[in-house]
Amino acid sequence: MAILASRATRPVRWRRNLRAACFWLALALGTAAVAKELAGPLFYALILPPLVLSVRECIRALGARDGGRLAERVADKLTTALGPQYVVLTEYPPRDGGPVVPVVVVGPSGIFAIEPLGEDAVFGCYNDGWHRVEAQGLHHLADSPSRRARDNATRVRTDISGGGHIRTNVDAYVLLERGTGDDCASSPVPVVCGIEALAERMRSRATRSETSARQVQAVADALTHPLAVAV
16 A cells, blocks of 8 residues: 655745845844944944844855755655655754754655765765865865764654654665765765665665554654654
8 A cells, every 4th residue: 555645845944044144134234224324333333243144044045955955856866766655754854943854764664864965976984074085185074974864863763752653763874866985884874875775775674564554654744743643
């Protein structure tokens, strides 16, 4: 029996940052107008805080847009590769209020939190320390993809447990969508190159005999509908 929904609609989260940037910019311009008409040149210093916040939100909006496009592209391809028995959630917002989880997959072979890297590059790691191999040498990544994937899996599991599925495990993966891995064996999270390889790995997981499409949908509902009662 196939489940009804294979992928949730991706919320356009970068627009929140863009709206915030517009708000702070408008506040900066309003402050400048007040300073010019009523206060005096010394009050132009009040423009700086909202202007800085506006620039910060613009940078966040660009990053969120790029991350959202990558997550949507990966989710679309995973949905096609996995078939209708799997639910693929894009940019899932955990209920702890922290950063979104790029891709969450719920299916008969388990629940998975995916951390994708979209660059066409060679990546390597030692435990949670990651780097990109470049012509000039190694460029160390400031944020660890394997640590993000592991933390996101824990956050997703917490949300699922809150929906009544106490014993459900969530597995983490780092996906190199177009890149390749160079000596990633020490990564605490499995690193997979290519979406087809990731889909095959998830499908090959041992499936519990009692798993049904209805149970898969119930776990997905525990994530997308916080007040739903698990069945």
